[in-house]
Structure formats: C-alpha cells, structure tokens
Amino acid sequence: MKFRIVTGWSLCLLLLLNDTAGLKGQNSQSRWIINKQIEIVPLTEHAYLHATCDSIPGFGWVWSNGLILVSGHKALLFDTPVSDANTEHLLTWLDDSLYAAVKGFIPNHWHTDCMGGINTLKHRGIPSYANELTRELAQSKNLPVPDKGFTDSLNLQVGTLTATAYFLGAAHSMDNIVVWIPSEKILFGGCMVKALSSTTMGYTTDGDMNAWPITIGRVKEKFPDAQVVVPGHGDWGGKELLDHTLDLLKTNSQNLKK
C-alpha cells in the first residue's frame, strides 16, 4: 500500500472514514455536514452534538466532540472547537441556521479541545463558566481564563431548559467535569469517557489514573437515567461507554503491572 502525505481538510476526511475518529460507526442518526471540519448531529429536539476537526500540536488532526443545548433562540455551548476559526464558523452556523445565540459556555477541562476557541466567545461577549480548578490551571498556563468559577456543581438555564455541570473528581485531567441535561437524558462526559472504538486511554499525562475509575464510578451512580453518553472523541452511545472506559482502565493498569 502506498502512503502519501495528506494535510488539512483531506486528512480530516480520511480520519472521518476511519472508525477511530469522526462520527461513524454504530450510530445511524443523521448528521449535518457544515464543512469538511464541522459536523452537527441532532441528538434530541433541543440538543446537538458538534464534532470538529482541527490540528492539535503534537497530535495531528483530531476530531473532538462538544454539545449545544437550544431553547427558543438561546443556546448553551459545551466545549469549543480547538481553533478560533472553527468556533467562529460554529457560532455563525448557530445564528444563521438554528437562529440561536449562545448565551453561556462551559468547558469540560482546560485542554485546547475544550476551550481552544474561548477568545472568540470573549470577543462576542459570551460569558464562560468553569470548574475553579480549570480557571486556576488556565491561569497557570497563560491561557485565557473562563469568567466565572464553580467548585462542585453549577446549574445553567437556557430558555425553559437546564443543564448542570458537576465536578466529580480527576480522571483524564485533574479538572474534568461532566454535564447532565435532565430533560434530554444526555450526559456529556467529555474526555474522561472513551468511545467504544477506543482501545487505549489516550492522552493521560495531565490526568490521574488512580482516581479515574473512582470518578467514573461516581458518574455511573449519579446518572442511572442517562440515555445518551457523549465522549470527548468518537462515537456517542449509551451507558455502555462508561463500562467500556472502566474495562480499558483495568486493562491499562494490568499492562502497567506487567
């Protein structure tokens, strides 16, 4: 087989065709292709998954997931695309196609695949809320700092709907949170939750491998009603993603002991 160097959008397309990335696999729900780097998946009447492909230094081209909750003409955004350019595209699409203006933003944790586009939000005057630990980590790394902090949990209202962010402990990162949308029964797990196609724990340098299974255990206990579970990367699914993550953690720690 011949290899050729692929860059930019063409690589995003290639990644999309690969079952380790993009939005392909067990999910047969319709998706809207906004451009070669942005896809939207309507999960429920009010909730949309955004998957965006960007180049992350040291990792190459990566598809990452985020979430949008819409009520009336207002929206909450959970995670930005990595780049300001894709964040701008996403906000413009929300304005033009869903007629929804983003009224608040919560990043899952301090990494670039969660808040890389925060400056675009700041320029638009969109308030951001984050785990206090996320704010501290961002500050210590000279990154833009989300506006307001919370410690254990935070309720955000959009129109008639509510989303609650919970910090349940370290895992993929020390500050990672989950977001629960009770009306939709959607759990946005972010990078602490692995897609079924994932066979490794991914990037773990900033995380806590000992705390990770404990934190996933808390997530399982707290959201028994979750019907849709969205990981940070790859296919969404149901609660089986939490068990898959626990299985991977077990394999990972057994491999480390060998």
Ligand SMILES: [Zn+2]
């Ligand atoms: Zn991360």
